[in-house]
Amino acid sequence: MSDTHTETTAATRHARGPLALVKHLRGAGLTVIDADRHEPIGRVGEGRQPHALAAHPGGRWAYVPYMASNALEIVDLRTLSVADRVETVGTAPVGAVLTRTGRYLFVSTYGGLPGDDRPGLAVFRTDGDGLELVEELPTGKAAGLTVDVRNDVWVALKDADEVVRISGTPPFAERDRFAVAGGPQDLAYDPAYGLVGVNNVDAGSVTFVDALEASVLGSVPAPNPRGGTAVPASDRWFVGNTDGDGVTAVDVNAVRRGDADSTAVERVPLGTATAFTDATPDGALVAVDAYDDDRVTFLEPATLEIVARVETGPTPRHPRFSADGRVCYVPSVDGDAVTVIDADVVRSTGDSPRSEPAHDPIVAKIDLPDGAGPAGCFRTDRGRYP
Template sequence: MKLLIASLLASVTLTAAQAADIVATGDLGLVVERADGSLLLVDRSDRAAIGRIEGLGDLSHASLVYSPDERFAYVFGRDGGLSKVDIVEQAVVARVIQAGNSIGGAISDDGALVAVSNYDPGGVRIFDADTLEMVADIPTGSKTIGLVDAPGRRFVFTMWDSGETWIADLSGDTPEIKKIPDMGANPYDALITSDGRTYITGLFGEDGMTALDLWQDAPEPIRVLPGYGRGAEELPVYKMPHLEGWALAGGEFVLPAVKHHQVLWVDATTLQETGRTETYGQPVFAMARPDGRHVWVNFAHPLNDTIQVIDTLTKQVVHEFKPGPAVLHMEFSPRGNEVWVSVRDAGKVMIYDTASFEKLGEIDAASPSGIFFTARAHRTGL
């Protein structure tokens, strides 16, 4: 009996020791420190930084996606670098320079493939998520933007120069490419809905946007908001809006206008305009709180010290505040009770209660830009 008890105690002790080494990733996130080429690892529960991962190259326009288990982040640098980061070990575990100039990426719905869209030399390159070995090279002859993942191991992306959207199906041994022409002049960014059905690209070369219904066997371009700025003075563009920070709130898309101080409201089913909200500046991100009740908007230089909050029912601004110089990005907690805001020129990430707008805390960071919580691992298009 003593031997049995001793064996059980040893087993319990071993289990406890093993448990001490377990790191839960569900409330973690990464903040891009663009000036230093590093990532700040943050804990949402503690509202604190818990580590820093360095050696990631040029992060001046960086984004990232997560593996399905939330352990690995795939970081897309402006210098063409694709890096695989282990957030448990807080280390870069693989890195390749796959192009001269990159503009973002995506991970397939099964987590097996990572795709990168490139300005130089253009096109999309696709890599094994485990090894970062290239498995497909899809040249497009154009700067490639708006790369998103779609159900069925597909990637969708659009060409700035040619105005085409391509759908690459990687479910077989070789990529199958479907090309949709006539998407419009100079598409600059795109979004996909969480059900993987609707893909919308914004246009810089003309007023309007273009949508595709990806549930159709042969998707046809659908014009959205054609000529929305007709008759109005066009304002200078200091920073392109980001559609991936899109809002779907109460059955409506809320989209940043280009060259105008407005956000545009579009019925998500009919794709018809339902309203406009005048804003403090030219919107960069228009992001819905996860419940869709409010939309938070930040702005381009030189008005980038301000955030406005818009009520979804009235389409009116209900709150405005100034976190500090150069507000670059916002990220909601998964259930929307908090929003984290990067304030680049203050060197801070600031945290706010989304109901009371009370400031809850702040974290020092070196020129912070993008904020990415691990909950993104389970959402299409992010």
């Protein structure tokens, strides 16, 4: 294991490979980590509470909405600098998603759009280091966003208890509207299933919508669900239990058969409330964070057995695997650090559940500035594109 510090490298250094950008819950901007060497490069951004990151398909530009600053920053992932800052984005921007070509950027806002007292969507045309506001859609209090294989944008409307699907190209027409349970918050989409999972925080459930058939399949119970990780290899869908214990695993085949009720879910108790999960690309390992623990949990998704629990520091939040699945980045909100865990070592612990891996799986521990409160990790594939 090695300890590294963000102050040891220059923020002006050019990035040539994949990056992990760690959002600061309590500080400004994001810490940038070289995802090949697992070393910090520096810090970028001046906004507070970055809530999402949309990386352009070209690999150079990223768009970051700051919920507490009511602003949107365009980040140059090559020079690790802010190319521009947009103030005309609305109040409390919480989501950002690019259409599949990267031509249009949708930003969801909880508060009012410019010149309007209703929340909704701001739509921008992308142009390198610039953005042009082309449409304001007063849909209502807009939360989570995702885009499907047909280039349609899905939006959770928290106060309306609905999910709306909008065309990703002008004139951005509404295609469908679906009623869901109370308080839809964030969305997850998986193209392998063609399903959108809608987390209903007030109702304590996840509603599944078949994006291809434009139909609601039903809802399964989950206590204040967050996130959403599909693992097609095991036919499961995982969400964190923010008001409960452990993680909820949904049987996707049961949902498709129409059995979208309590019989379609299993709970894995962990002794702590959780929020977000992530899976390796091959679906062999799922990482689960913790609200009231100092360990991240790794599960075997087919059997739901605990493979290992690795100590990372207090309040590990929003784990994120690398593109090849070999390491997992785990920010520690109350530890002001990011722990890099070797997934191959975790896997080698054997078939029976263990509380600790046989060998130290920690590759590096990256210290962040005091009070930063790292609360999530956005990974980009900068450098993997022509």
